[in-house]
Every structure is written in structure tokens, then in C-alpha cells.
Amino acid sequence: MDKKILLIGRNPSVLTNLASALINEGFVVKATSVIEQASQDFNAIDFDVVAFGRGVDAATNTMLKASFLSQNPAILFVDGLAPVISLLVKQIKLAIAGKSVAEKVITSFSYEQTAPLRINVSTRIDCQLTIDLYQLDAIHTTQQKTIVSKFIKAGNHIFPVDAFPDLTSTINFLVAEANNLDLAILQLQ
Missing domain, CATH: 3.40.50.2300 (Response regulator)
Known part of the structure; x- marks a missing residue:
């Protein structure tokens, strides 16, 4: 059905x-x-x-x-x-x-507006991690750029991003995805 x-x-x-x-x-x-x-x-x-x-x-x-x-x-x-x-x-x-909170792979996801920008991710298990930047303009046209794509071990990780794209779009989101099992989304301020 x-x-x-x-x-x-x-x-x-x-x-x-x-x-x-x-x-x-x-x-x-x-x-x-x-x-x-x-x-x-x-x-x-x-x-x-x-x-x-x-x-x-x-x-x-x-x-x-x-x-x-x-x-x-x-x-x-x-x-x-x-x-x-x-x-x-x-x-x-x-x-x-049916993915429950108990099954979450990404246990924390944040960023620090430093030079360079730092993305912090913690995972419960080893996984393939992808972090993308989605940028939307006023009419919701979306641009996507992959910032991180790598296999990581369980634990805490910091990813400095030296060449971070211009954030002059109307709305900007960082999105972490682990093994196609979990998704975490942050709006950049």
C-alpha cells in the first residue's frame, strides 16, 4: 500500500x-x-x-x-x-x-563562525559523512555545494573550512548526512 x-x-x-x-x-x-x-x-x-x-x-x-x-x-x-x-x-x-531518536547517528552538529569557519560533528557510529551547504535565493532557487564527504570513525570531529562560499544568499543551511540514515540541518545566521 x-x-x-x-x-x-x-x-x-x-x-x-x-x-x-x-x-x-x-x-x-x-x-x-x-x-x-x-x-x-x-x-x-x-x-x-x-x-x-x-x-x-x-x-x-x-x-x-x-x-x-x-x-x-x-x-x-x-x-x-x-x-x-x-x-x-x-x-x-x-x-x-521509522528512524527513532535512539537510532540517531549524528549526536551533535554545530558550527563556529571563526576564521576559518569550523564545523563540529559527533557521530555514534563509524559512517560515511557528507556535509553540504544549501543556499536559497528569494524565489527559493537552490545552490548546493559539498563541503565534506568522507568516512569517519565514531566520535567528535572538527572540520575547518578555509574556502567557505559567500553567504549573501537569502537563506543558507549546513546539512550533515550520515549513511543515508540520519540528517541534521542548521541554518547559518
Whole structure:
């Protein structure tokens, strides 16, 4: 049976593009930008996952989750961490795969704005680590650059980045991915 996903967000173009990407992955998708009415317009019993965009404020997010849980206690939630379609697809697929917090590979992920910029990552197991920079402009066109791609041992790691790209884009995210099992996302300030 195909997994059914409800997308809730403020940006119609992101919703449309994400829905298309998920449909291409074999999911059944509904989407709404009428956020405050989502739990009245849709019943969580009809879905496996409800995914929220970053434009859904914390209070509305909490209210909707409570309402959806009362409709379907088994519903899964995904809080979109970045308006990047490929990352949102990965987040949703990880949620459906049932990756729990106890199974997290990346135990900490941070950066220090020093010269050079330092990226700090801790992992629970040996893994293939990829750290990418995603840069979005005002119309959500995305540029991606790989900063780190290497096999690392479990533990704490520091990656100095001498030739860090210009951060004049509207929104910039650092994304760490381990073994296609875990994803950590930081917005650069």
C-alpha cells in the first residue's frame, strides 16, 4: 500500500514542488496552504504522515498536532527544517522508515563562525559523512555545494573550512548526512 502524506505549508510553490517530488517517489500526496483549517479540512486517519513547512508557527503546529493525534494516534509528523525539496523528501522518507531518536547517528552538529569557519560533528557510529551547504535565493532557487564527504570513525570531529562560499544568499543551511540514515540541518545566521 502506498504511504499517504499531507503537506501543510505557507508557500504554494514549495508545496507543489514537494508534492511532485514525493509523487515521483511513489507516495500519495495532498497539500494545503490553508494552515489554520488543516485539521478541519483533512482527517489524519487518511494519512501516514503529516509534514509541516517552516512557515507554520509553533503555536499552530502544536495545535494541529494535537488535533491530528486525536484523529489518528499512529500519525507521524515531520517538521520541515529547510525549504529545500530534496531535504524535505529525505526527512519524510526517514520518518516513514521509522528512524527513532535512539537510532540517531549524528549526536551533535554545530558550527563556529571563526576564521576559518569550523564545523563540529559527533557521530555514534563509524559512517560515511557528507556535509553540504544549501543556499536559497528569494524565489527559493537552490545552490548546493559539498563541503565534506568522507568516512569517519565514531566520535567528535572538527572540520575547518578555509574556502567557505559567500553567504549573501537569502537563506543558507549546513546539512550533515550520515549513511543515508540520519540528517541534521542548521541554518547559518
